[in-house]
Amino acid sequence: MGTGCHACGFTRDGLAARADDGRPGHVDGSPSLALTAEVSDATVLYARYQEGFRPGGFAIESDFVRRFKSDHTQTWELGLRHGTPGESTFDVSANMSYTRWTDIQADFIDNAGLPSTANIGDGQVWSASVSGAVTIMPGVRFEAGATWNKSTVDQPPVDLLALVARAYDQRAYASLLQETLARSMQVPNIAGFSGRVGLEWQRELTTDLRLSANAWASYVGKSRLGIGPELGELQGDYLDSGANLRVGTDRHGVTVALSNLANSRGNRFSLGTPFGSGRDQTTPLRPRTLRIGLDARF
Numbered sequence: 630m631g632t633g634c635h636a637c638g639f640t641r642d643g644l645a646a647r648a649d650d651g652r653p654g655h656v657d658g659s660p661s662l663a664l665t666a667e668v669s670d671a672t673v674l675y676a677r678y679q680e681g682f683r684p685g686g687f688a689i690e691s692d693f694v695r696r697f698k699s700d701h702t703q704t705w706e707l708g709l710r711h712g713t714p715g716e717s718t719f720d721v722s723a724n725m726s727y728t729r730w731t732d733i734q735a736d737f738i739d740n741a742g743l744p745s746t747a748n749i750g751d752g753q754v755w756s757a758s759v760s761g762a763v764t765i766m767p768g769v770r771f772e773a774g775a776t777w778n779k780s781t782v783d784q785p786p787v788d789l790l791a792l793v794a795r796a797y798d799q800r801a802y803a804s805l806l807q808e809t810l811a812r813s814m815q816v817p818n819i820a821g822f823s824g825r826v827g828l829e830w831q832r833e834l835t836t837d838l839r840l841s842a843n844a845w846a847s848y849v850g851k852s853r854l855g856i857g858p859e860l861g862e863l864q865g866d867y868l869d870s871g872a873n874l875r876v877g878t879d880r881h882g883v884t885v886a887l888s889n890l891a892n893s894r895g896n897r898f899s900l901g902t903p904f905g906s907g908r909d910q911t912t913p914l915r916p917r918t919l920r921i922g923l924d925a926r927f
Contacts, residue, residue: 671717677706683734688745697734697746704728714762721761728754733782735817736854752782752816768831775824780816820850820865837878844872846890854898867895869914877924884922892917 661679668674685699705727712720732748760774827845834840851866870893873886898912 671713672709672711675706675708675710677704677708679704679706685734686746688747690745695747697748698732700730700732700734700748702728702730718764719761721759723757723759725757726755728756730754730816733816750783752780754778754780754816754819770829772827772829773825775822777822778819779821780819782816815853817853820852822848822850824848834876838876839878840874840876842872842874844870844890846870849895849897864896864898864911867897867914868893869895880926882924884920884924886920886922887917888920889914889917 659680659682661677663675663677665673665675680701680703682699682701685697688695688697706724707726708722708724710720710722712718714720729751730753731751733750733752734746735749736744736746738744756776756778758774758776760772762770762772764770825845825847827843829841829843831839831841846868847870848868849865851863854862854864868891869888870890871886871888872890873884875882875884877883893914895914896911897914
C-alpha cells in the first residue's frame with residue numbers, strides 16, 4: 630500500500646523504479662535545475678525547477694487487488710536569501726513556489742475498515758514562505774517565520790467516488806458523493822497557514838560557562854488527513870509553545886525545559902487506528918510537561 634500525501638515521501642534525487650509501469654527494470658529520473666545570482670556579498674537570488682515522484686503499487690481490498698498509479702510533481706520556485714542564519718545581525722529568506730501534482734496518491738478507509746490508497750486526481754499547490762531573525766541587543770535574538778499554502782484538486786475521478794461509496798455503502802450514496810467531492814478539493818496534509826516565533830538569549834558567565842534560554846510558539850493550520858468520511862476529518866488548527874534554560878559548557882550542561890506552556894489542546898493527526906473508524910480519533914498535543922536533563926558530548 631502507498632502512503633498519504635506527504636511531500637517528503639517523494640523520490641527527489643537520483644533514479645528509482647516506477648512500480649506501476651508494468652515493465653521490470655524500468656527506471657525514471659527526478660531532474661532538477663537551479664540558478665543563483667549574487668546581488669551582493671550577503672544577498673542571493675535563486676530560481677529552481679524540480680520534479681519528484683512516488684512509485685505506484687497495489688492495494689488489497691477485500692477479495693480483489695487494485696492498482697494505483699505513480700504520482701508526480703513539477704515545482705517552480707523563486708526565492709531570496711540575505712545574511713547567514715545564526716551569524717549575521719539580520720538575516721531573511723523568502724520564496725514562492727508553484728507545484729503541479731498529477732495522479733495524487735491519498736489514503737482512505739476501505740470496506741474492511743483498513744487503510745487503502747488511491748489516486749484522487751490532479752492538483753496544484755501555491756506556496757509562499759518567509760523567515761528571518763534579528764539581533765535585538767547583544768545576546769538577544771528574535772526569530773519568526775510563516776508559510777502560506779493554497780492547494781486545489783481537480784474533480785476527483787468518478788471511479789474513486791464509487792470506490793469510496795462502496796466502502797461505506799451503509800450510508801446514503803448521494804450524501805457520500807457530495808461530502809467526498811467537497812473534501813477532496815484540497816490536497817490532504819497541507820495546512821493553509823503555519824507560523825512560528827522565537828526568542829533566544831545567551832550570556833557568558835565565565836570563560837567556559839554559558840547560560841542560554843529560548844522560548845517559542847508555533848501555530849499549525851487546518852488540513853485533512855485523506856479522503857472519505859473517516860480520513861476526511863479536520864486536523865491541525867492548534868498553537869504549541871515551549872521554553873528551556875541551559876547552563877553549562879560546550880561539552881556538559883544542565884537543561885530545564887517546559888513544553889506546551891499554555892497547556893493547549895489540539896489534534897496533530899486525525900487517526901489513531903483504522904480499527905477504530907466510525908468514531909472521532911485524534912493524536913493530541915502533549916500536555917504541559919516539565920523536563921530536567923543532563924547532556925554531555927564525548
